Amino acid sequence: GAVVSQHPSWVICKSGTSVKIECRSLDFQATTMFWYRQFPKQSLMLMATSNEGSKATYEQGVEKDKFLINHASLTLSTLTVTSAHPEDSSFYICSASPGPFTYEQYFGPGTRLTVT
Amino acid sequence: QQPVQSPQAVILREGEDAVINCSSSKALYSVHWYRQKHGEAPVFLMILLKGGEQKGHEKISASFNEKKQQSSLYLTASQLSYSGTYFCGTVANDYKLSFGAGTTVTVRA
Numbered sequence: 001g002a003v004v005s006q007h008p009s010w011v012i013c014k015s016g017t018s019v020k021i022e023c024r025s026l027d028f029q030a031t032t033m034f035w036y037r038q039f040p041k042q043s044l045m046l047m048a049t050s051n052e053g054s055k056a057t058y059e060q061g062v063e064k065d066k067f068l069i070n071h072a073s074l075t076l077s078t079l080t081v082t083s084a085h086p087e088d089s090s091f092y093i094c095s096a097s098p099g100p101f102t103y104e105q106y107f108g109p110g111t112r113l114t115v116t
Numbered sequence: 117q118q119p120v121q122s123p124q125a126v127i128l129r130e131g132e133d134a135v136i137n138c139s140s141s142k143a144l145y146s147v148h149w150y151r152q153k154h155g156e157a158p159v160f161l162m163i164l165l166k167g168g169e170q171k172g173h174e175k176i177s178a179s180f181n182e183k184k185q186q187s188s189l190y191l192t193a194s195q196l197s198y199s200g201t202y203f204c205g206t207v208a209n210d211y212k213l214s215f216g217a218g219t220t221v222t223v224r225a
Contacts, residue, residue: 034213042217042218043118043203043215043217043218044158044203044215046212046213046214049212093157093158103163104148104160104163106160107150107157107158107159107160108157109156109157110156110157
């Protein structure tokens with residue numbers, strides 16, 4: 001149980017284009033979904049928290065207009081990187097939790113984004 | 117504020133034990149432990165809630181000292197599969213999960 005899928009697993013795009021990443025909880029309803037970014041050999045940095053049906057809460061320093069998050073249902077959240085630039089290249093990981101922060105988070109396999 | 121993990125890295129031979137520490141300057145509500153293998157997403161190991169509990173999964177266990185705001189992860193009789201980067205995540209009154217910098221564990225035959 002507690003499986004989270006993420007699609008695509010990797011994507012290469014040209015600078016200026018937009019990329020959408022999907023995160024799905026397959027066998028449980030996710031009250032809350034989280035989006036993280038991880039640079040090589042570094043820790044996970046929380047980008048935003050989303051609850052189904054409401055606007056995402058972004059962490060300080062994360063551009064809301066650049067990283068659009070939609071939590072359409074209890075099993076699906078999407079992250080759209082708009083007008084991507086090479087500095088947006090990173091490993092993006094989503095996680096889903098059946099409860100608030102006090103509950104465990106189950107991570108998706110991650111999406112490797114490369115912007116050329 | 118990120119919790120502080122130590123050591124940064126540890127190398128073990130199969131069967132040896134190791135301890136990874138995680139400490140915070142904030143009063144913690146819970147501590148989470150994850151393991152990440154290269155190129156993969158983190159995998160949930162366990163969560164410890166305030167109250168000074170201790171948990172275990174097979175030969176990996178953890179403790180949470182609420183008074184010291186510290187948690188330790190114990191790898192007992194390590195196996196090759198234990199290799200990876202271990203992250204602690206802490207939740208304080210802001211209800212945000214903050215991850216430590218990670219501890220890289222290498223288990224050699």
